[in-house]
Amino acid sequence: xxxxxxxxxxxxxxxxxxxxxxxxxxxxxxxxxxxxxxxxxxxxxxxxxxxxxxxxxxxxxxxxxxxxxxxxxxxxxxxxxxxxxxxxxxxxxxxxxxxxxxxxxxxxxxxxx
Amino acid sequence: xxxxxxxxxxxxxxxxxxxxxxxxxxxxxxxxxxxxxxxxxxxxxxxxxxxxxxxxxxxxxxxxxxxxxxxxxxxxxxxxxxxxxxxxxxxxxxxxxxxxxxxxxxxxxxxx
Numbered sequence: 769x770x771x772x773x774x775x776x777x778x779x780x781x782x783x784x785x786x787x788x789x790x791x792x793x794x795x796x797x798x799x800x801x802x803x804x805x806x807x808x809x810x811x812x813x814x815x816x817x818x819x820x821x822x823x824x825x826x827x828x829x830x831x832x833x834x835x836x837x838x839x840x841x842x843x844x845x846x847x848x849x850x851x852x853x854x855x856x857x858x859x860x861x862x863x864x865x866x867x868x869x870x871x872x873x874x875x876x877x878x879x880x881x
Numbered sequence: 882x883x884x885x886x887x888x889x890x891x892x893x894x895x896x897x898x899x900x901x902x903x904x905x906x907x908x909x910x911x912x913x914x915x916x917x918x919x920x921x922x923x924x925x926x927x928x929x930x931x932x933x934x935x936x937x938x939x940x941x942x943x944x945x946x947x948x949x950x951x952x953x954x955x956x957x958x959x960x961x962x963x964x965x966x967x968x969x970x971x972x973x974x975x976x977x978x979x980x981x982x983x984x985x986x987x988x989x990x991x992x993x
Contacts, residue, residue: 772923802982804984811885811972811984812972814981819980868926868937868940869914869924869926869982871924871925871926872923873922874922
């Protein structure tokens with residue numbers, strides 16, 4: 769079984785500042801890793817995913833994440849945030865066999881002017 | 882349709898009543914998932930259908946919850962004898978060949 773820990777429930781940040789949203793996972797098998805974003809009153813949208821290959825993954829809206837197997841982490845980063853990035857961000861993991869995603873509890877990113 | 886469609890978008894019911902939530906996945910997607918999102922919580926896995934294989938029901942919280950998928954397409958999640966703790970947003974997702982899950986907008990259930 770897998771588990772996902774998002775260490776920060778809320779992250780306030782000023783516009784144009786950099787941000788990192790932390791995600792750690794635990795699994796005894798190989799995994800796929802995902803970040804999803806949920807804007808207010810909307811469904812979840814995929815930001816980026818790691819399936820294999822390069823450990824640095826680039827996604828939509830200028831976000832990127834780095835898979836670190838030794839630290840079992842998949843932190844999400846953006847060098848300069850916008851007001852429109854205010855949303856809930858979910859990290860998720862799936863073992864390569866089972867395919868059902870296990871989600872973290874989410875991090876609310878609040879971008880302030 | 883182009884995306885995952887869920888209905889109803891909002892459902893208010895009385896404690897003890899049964900409810901049915903519907904999910905229409907993206908055409909051609911063989912995998913379908915149900916998740917539950919409670920206020921301030923992450924997403925809780927409920928059940929997973931893959932093609933004609935037996936569903937993975939390991940996330941269903943009690944025997945009051947059941948789901949079926951007819952003809953490999955539309956799925957219905959049924960909650961019998963609803964309780965207040967069942968109040969949540971129920972999200973459906975389908976998956977294609979890329980591994981990405983596409984989510985619907987969810988069905989918000991309120992049990993009074």
